[in-house]
Amino acid sequence: MMVNNFSIEKSEAERCSYDVASKNFIDGSDSPSSFLERCINKINSLENDVRAFVNTDFRNSRIAAKQSDTRWQNGTPLSIIDGMPIAIKDVMETASMPTEQGSPLFKNWSGGRDCAAVAALRDAGAVIVAKSVTTEFAATQPRDTRNPWDTSRTPGGSSSGSAASVGIGMLPAALGTQVIGSIIRPASFCGAVGYKPSIGGINRGGSFDGFSQSCTGILGASLSDSWNVVRAITSRVGGDAGSLGVLGPLEMPPPRLPKTIAFLETSGWLLASANAKTALQNALTKLQDSGVSVFSRHDNKIVSEIEDAIIDSVSISRDINAWEGKWPLNTYALDMDVSKLSEPSKERLKAANNMSQHEYGDVLARRLNARATYSKAKKEFDLCVTLSATGAAPMGLGSTGDPVFTVPTSMLGTPAISLPVLECDGMPLGLQVIGFEEQDAELFSFASAIEKKLK
Secondary structure, eight states: OOBOOHHHHTTHHHHTOHHHHGGGTTTTSSOHHHHHHHHHHHHHHHHHHHOOEEEEOHHHHHHHHHHHHHHHHTTOOSSTTTTOEEEEETTBOBTTBOOOTTOGGGTTOOOSSOOHHHHHHHHTTOEEEEEEOOOGGGSSOOOSOOOTTBTTBOOOSSSHHHHHHHHTTSOSEEEEEESSSTTHHHHHHHTOEEEEOSTTOSOOTTBSOOOTTOEEEEEESSHHHHHHHHHHHHHHHOSSTTOOOOOSOSSOOOOOOOSEEEEOOTTTTTTSOHHHHHHHHHHHHHHHHTTOEEEOTTTOHHHHHHHHHHTTHHHHHHHHHHHHTHHHHHHHHHHSOGGGSOHHHHHHHHHHHTOOHHHHHHHHHHHHHHHHHHHGGGGTOSEEEEESSSSSOOBSSSOOOOOTTTHHHHHHTOOEEEEEEEEETTEEEEEEEEOOTTOHHHHHHHHHHHHHHHO
16 A cells, blocks of 8 residues: 655645746756656656556657657747646547546547547647546546555545546646536545636537536646646637636736635535544634635625525535436447446436436526525625535545535536645645636636645
8 A cells, every 4th residue: 555645745746837847948957858757757656556547648748748849949839838748537538549438338439539628738739648537427436546645545536537646746737527526526635736617617529528517627736737727728719618718817817815705614514524624724714814804604694695505515416417417328228238337327327217307497496596696705705715525535445535515616607726735634635715607717816825825
C-alpha cells in the first residue's frame, strides 16, 4: 500500500503548475518538452499504484510538445496553455485514443473524432497525453483508480483518474465531468483544484454526458491552470448549444477578497466528520479575522430559505438523472450484452422505467424553484461556502464516497470550486466555494483571494 504524507507533500500538484513553468519557456531555461518528460517520469513512477489512466499516448505527446517548443522559442505560442500536458476523462471522444466510458461494452471503441473541448485544446496547442479512468458511464460503479495519497482509499468519482493524476502531480490539468459530484468530490479527496462551471459553461459536443445538470469541468494543479484551460476552450468553442459559455479574461482574474459570505450547511452537515467540521470552522474564522462577514441559516433569512430549498437536492437530482438516463441504458440492455452492465446501471434503468413523464416534470419544477430561491443570495452575498466532502476519502474502493455536499451546486447550475486548502485525518479536504450562474470569473477572483488567506 502506497501512503504519502499529505501534510509534507501537498504542494506536489502546485509544483506541477504549467502556468508557473511556462514563464521560463521564452528564455529557453525550460520548455514544453522538458515539462512533458517530467510528467511522464512521474506517471511511470506512480501509475502502477494509482492506476489513473485507461490509455496513454506518449509518442504523439512528445511530437506535439516539440512543436510547442518551437512556437515558444519563436515567441508565437498559440495560447497560454500551448504545450500543456492534459488528460481527458474517458467519456469524452478523442481521435487519438479509444473512448470506453468505463464500461466493458465499449472496450477499445473509438468514434475517430475529438469532442469539442478536445478539439479546442488541440487548437490552443495543448498536448493530449492520456485518457483518465471514469466510473461506468460517469455514474457510480468504481473502476481501478486508487487515491494517490493512500491507495487503500477511494479517489472519489466519477472523474477518478483525472483527480488522482492531477492531485499527486502527474499532470497539471485534466478534464472531468459532473452531474452529481464528479469533479468537486474527487478533487477534495485527491488534493486538486476542482472546477465545475456554470451550467452550459463548456461545450459538451462529443462527450457522453447528456444529462441536463451535467457540466464539463477542470481538475487543475492550481486555480490559474484551471482558469487558463477553461478559457482556452470556451474562447474557441463556447458553451453548450444555446449557451455562450464561460467568459472573462484569457488569463487568471486578479484576486478580490469577498465582503460577505453565506455558509451553507446543506444536508451534509449532519454526516460530516467532526474533524471536517472543525477544519471548515477554522477556515471561516480566519476569513472573519480578515474582515469577511460570514452568515449562516441561524442568523440570516435568505440563507435559511436556501437551506430549505436545497435540502432534497439528492433525491431531486437522482430522479432527474434516472429519467434522463433511460436512453441509452434501455438500448444497452436490449441491443448489447446486458451482462456487461453493472448492477447500479440496471437499477437506474429500472427506476427510469417506473417513472412517468409527469413525475419527471414535477422534479424539474422543484429544481427550478430551488434555483429561483438561490438567486436571491446575489443581493446580499458575494459567494457561498461549504465543504467539498463529508471528510477524508473513505477507506476501500467499493464506492466513490458520499456526494451530499456537491449535489446542491449541480442541481442549482452554479459554478463551484473545490480549493485544496483543508486537511482532515492527514488527508486532503476541499473548501467548496460557490458562485452565481454565469459569474465564473468573479468566483475565481474570490477563490484566489480566499486561497491566499487560508494558505
